[in-house]
Amino acid sequence: MRMIDLTKEDLAQLQQVKPILERNIDYIIDHFYDSVLGVRKLEAIIKEHSSIERLKKTLRDHIIEIFDGNVNEEYIAKRLHIANIHKRVGLEPKWYLSAFQNLQNVFITVIHNEASNDQERVAFVQTVTKLLNLEQQLVLEEYEKENIREKELQYQTVKNELKQKIAEFSGELVDLSIDTNAAVEQLVASSNEVNDTFKRTAASAQESQEMAQDGREHLSDLTERINYIYKRSEAMELSVNELSSSSKQIQKIVAAVQEIADQTKILSLNATIEAARAGEHGRGFAIVAQEVSRLAEDTKSTVVLIGELTSKSGLLSQQVVEEIRKVQELTKSGKHKSMETSRLFSEIVEAMQSSTQEIVTVEEEIRTLIQTIEGIGSTTAQSASSAVFFKSATENL
Structure with missing residues (x-):
């Protein structure tokens, strides 16, 4: 948060942006899923694990919660949970980043249309991009941890299988060598x-x-x-x-x-x-x-x-x-x-x-x-x- 200069003032300013997004929430959500459903692979993942209506409601709650400005342990735990769900359903990081960039573009468009002046537009856009960057950091870090954990599990599984096979082979080789x-x-x-x-x-x-x-x-x-x-x-x-x-x-x-x-x-x-x-x-x-x-x-x-x-x-x-x-x-x-x-x-x-x-x-x-x-x-x-x-x-x- 320090590196992206996300300050308490930024979190307080989110309260000013929240009403703007709430007024345009349906537009934001519809525009977001129109782009997502244009990708067959993402559409297949959604149909396999959930439904459009359910995901739209989940995204609505998620966006409103973002602009509450409460970045605490509970907030971070929810983002990590979302990252685990994305990982489990097979959503690759590239699709997550693409979808998030699309969401960010809609936010900027809405803010640009709703803000009263350029100074306010710049301040709102900077605050939103900082918050969305934090979201991406949390999700991608959890993605990486989960990948490492899966690789470790896979490595351990392969290691155990290899160890078992080598042990069996070594035992057979010892017996064969003795018989030979x-x-x-x-x-x-x-x-x-x-x-x-x-x-x-x-x-x-x-x-x-x-x-x-x-x-x-x-x-x-x-x-x-x-x-x-x-x-x-x-x-x-x-x-x-x-x-x-x-x-x-x-x-x-x-x-x-x-x-x-x-x-x-x-x-x-x-x-x-x-x-x-x-x-x-x-x-x-x-x-x-x-x-x-x-x-x-x-x-x-x-x-x-x-x-x-x-x-x-x-x-x-x-x-x-x-x-x-x-x-x-x-x-x-x-x-x-x-x-x-x-x-x-x-x-x-x-x-x-x-x-x-x-x-x-x-x-x-x-x-x-x-x-x-x-x-x-x-x-x-x-x-x-x-x-x-x-x-x-x-x-x-």
Whole structure:
């Protein structure tokens, strides 16, 4: 009031202006609402919350009360109440100021028409504008306070909602972090078990590779031995064939000797006959003929026995040849089998070398995976710690 220089003299002067406004009150009110109803938004607010007739009566009482000149606590409380009503119905400050300016213009027009001289007009207009300015100050200040209060309520509501959401999110994040950390720890443990299994598998594969290599070397040695046996059996077959050929020659010789023995026996028989014919003179010759005959008989028996033995030897040689041929067939088949098995062993060794290398590669990849999982676990633990701190900070908002 001091800044706008609203003095007690001004309030007293309002008593002089009041009769002028009372005489023109209907004109003032009608002119005011004609301009207000020209704005659709203001018309909608009036129809929604009140009526024109009611508001006209309220404005009439309000104007007359203004010019009573009683600016006290009750006067101020009523203006603040009016401001709260305007705020509640959604009347924006710009519409309030516009409407008040319109009202002020009507006041000035009426005063200008009713005042007796220019000095009186100026004094009345200054007093009215000061009072209307005070009205605007009170209403706009209450508008501002109400806006601040609403913003604080809105801020507190948003803050509480945000706090609740953050708290819920933080709790879920903590639980999720704990579950994730536990899952990561389990995954690390499982990965370590898989890694140990791969290590054992790699060791077994290397041992199997070494055993396969040894087996291939033994098989190579066996193949050489089979080849040696095969060659020796061929030499043996040649020797047995030569023995069989010798047996046949012996049989021919035996046959010739047997024939000689038969002829010798015949000659001995003839000699004995001739000795008998000679009588006493042929006795000695007869004895010789007998010995020759006996020797021929013994020779024949021996030759027969040798023939039987050589015949049996020939049969046995033939059987030995057949068995040697069977052995040759078996060794030849064994040689092919041994070569095929050696080839398979070579392929097995190569496959196991490749498998062992792949296992080693997988082991390295698993080791890298374990390190990555452990890194994720560390990050998850940090996230859990951050979530706990975040939740604690939220509770302190």
